[in-house]
Amino acid sequence: MNNSMISAMVSMNAFQQRLDVIADNLANVDTVGYKSKDTSFEDVLTQVQGHHKDFTLAGRATPPGYTVGFGSRLAAVIQNMEQGPHKETGNPLDLAIDGNAMFAVQGNGGIAYTREGGFHVSPDPQDGSFVNLVNNQGYQVLDRNNNPIRIPANAKVAVDPAGQVLVETPAGRSVAGVLKLAELQRPEGLVQMAGNLYMLAAGLTEAQVFEQAQANRGPLKSEVQSGFLEQSNVNFSDEMMKMMEVQRAYQLAARALSSSDTMMNLANTMRG
Structure with missing residues (x-):
């Protein structure tokens, strides 16, 4: 040959x-x-x-x-x-991030990260008086301490720009938790998984891939927009040109x- x-x-x-x-x-x-x-x-x-x-x-x-x-x-x-455009939905549990941060969820193989913020609540199988905040795959959404966010059943829920999950019950208003917003520093340290999720590459720690401001509870550069969903950042025209x-x-x-x-x-x- x-x-x-x-x-x-x-x-x-x-x-x-x-x-x-x-x-x-x-x-x-x-x-x-x-x-x-x-x-x-x-x-x-x-x-x-x-x-x-x-x-x-x-x-x-x-x-x-x-x-x-x-x-x-x-x-x-x-x-x-790169951040994609935001589309308004009006659903308070549809969340979009303005910035380079990612949500954290409890996946099958450990903590996973995603930009898909179409969340909803699911009954807690261990305690019927609470519901869990989950993503579209049913994975529990995590707070800053890597704990699942649990919300009193039948409570009104809202999320502020800082990621605080605010709940209102007959007993009053409270904070159910603060969303973990991991601000990405090294995209090459993530591996794409099924379900639009990312996990840390083998041998890397969260501190090596994400900015330390989150780990130290410092001020975040990203904000959460409630009632919006981030759309795909794929440019259809560019991809068609590349394909040709x-x-x-x-x-x-x-x-x-x-x-x-x-x-x-x-x-x-x-x-x-």
Whole structure:
């Protein structure tokens, strides 16, 4: 197999992976709190091949040698954590964050983080006089102390910009808890999971990924907007343009592979 065939095959595989990422973005253009992804590529085994010594002539302006490569491959999938637009819903438990913070919920594998703030209440199976604040997957929403937020049943609920969950009962008004708002500092330290959730990458601690202001109970840079939901930050027009570019590049690589195969067949015929 010659270098042109290897380069075309490697490049086609990389283009297919990029197309998969674009398709994922387009499929989630209407997903609440979804963060788009982009791709980064690198050359595969690129090196400079030296010419024969006869090419080294006096007065030559360019150095002898030529570049040999084997296409490109997917190096990384990059999360775009840019804030999406907010849509008003009027539901006091629909929450959107103005800033770079994330909500914390108790997932199956530990604490998970999300920008999707479509919360609701669910009966507490252990105490019928309380309800739990949960997300759309049924995971309990956590407070600053990593404890589930519990609300008296039949209480009126509101959330202020600081994340305080305010409840009103016949006995009066009180604070059921303060939402944990983890302000993101290193997006690369998060791993995307199912259900629009993120978890810490293996070996990393919360202090390494999120700003220390939250851990120290310091002032937050982010605010909570009650009655709003953050929409996906996917730009449909940009993704469609990227998809057309990738499709054309894939077609070009496929033609290069076909041409290389044709030349090999011709060479085999000539030898015969």
